[in-house]
Amino acid sequence: MSELRVQQLTVGPLEENCWLLADPASRRAVLVDPGDEADRLLAAVDASGCVLDAIWLTHCHFDHVGGIAGVVRARPVPIHRHIADTPFYEAAADNAARWGIRLDNPPPATHDVMEGGSMQLGEHRFDIWHVPGHAPGHVAFVGHGLCISGDVLFAGSIGRTDLPLCDPRAMQTSLLRLATLPPETRVLPGHGVTTTIGQELASNPFLRGAARPIGA
Template identity: 75%
Template sequence: MAGLRIQQLTVGPLEENCYLLADSESAQAVLVDPGDEPDRLLAAVADTGCALTGIWLTHGHFDHVGGVAGVVRATKVPILAHPADHLFHAGAADQAARWGLVVENPPPITQALAEGQTVTLGRFTFDVWHVPGHAPGHVAFIGHGLCISGDVLFAGSIGRTDLPLCDPSAMHQSLMRLATLEPATRVLPGHGVMTTIGREVASNPFLSGAARPIGA
């Protein structure tokens, strides 16, 4: 991954992980799940010396999209997301209000993602995997030894399956699919610390097959 810079920026009251990916050769950068604190995220992009070229979203829950409006207002970059999460995107402010929090609704999705597509940052290309369960339009970005997993897989745990439009059975299938990745694959989760597929297969009951999401 020479030339690919990865910075984890934990933002907002729910401590969501936004990832800044930057390609030093092309001087391009993307933000994955800018959930809050857009000014801080924009400053981090500026520090790389790269130009922001897009926003990639794993899913539309408010803690993952709350900073999108501020970033787009400043940069006019496209928003890439799966259309099955449209209701979450459109209702992010209402979602947050139910938690007593305030975020802006993001602008509309400008590029629809789907299973089998790829997304590109300079020289680096990532596969789009549709991994529903936590959210109907949840995707993961897979490539270059990385799995940007959003809220499907965490270190030692998984995302919730008791929220509106969750599907525990789909979540189980998504987890079993992620378990097929190479053990050395680094997992960049939406919350918490980085891990690897091998570590999770060995110790996470939801990836080892010892447990299933409630209702699956």
């Protein structure tokens, strides 16, 4: 199988991680959670030598979707998200404004993702895991030794469960599920540095069960 190239692009005032996945063999690429700085993200795609194929979203909080409008104006590609996060997606600009952040609302999503489905980039397939808790439509993309975890799991911590539509008990279930991944699985989070499932089982109290999400 061809090599998959992964690039971390930390963008916006909330320092959100957009992940660029590029497959040189097919010359196709995807952006996962383009949260801001659309011009910078497109420049990274161009530098990869690949053509942007799609946008994949782990969830639809404004800091993960704020760059979509700019990206799609330049490259009209499909947008994939879980339908349960539609309220966040459609109100992204209003939600950002409450934090004093201005962004353009993203255009309508074109495809729904769901538990048991998969996403394809060239020969590379990623399974879709529905992992709600931080957001009702939160998903992780799992494959090729990677878990693109969004805001469910961070290095040493987890996503908030005290925001609108959070579900602490669902978050606990999602964390227990992620803990079943092989220890060597590399975690690509929505904020902060990369880690592995093994590292988090050894050091993250939420993943090893020593602590529970707020409200669980």
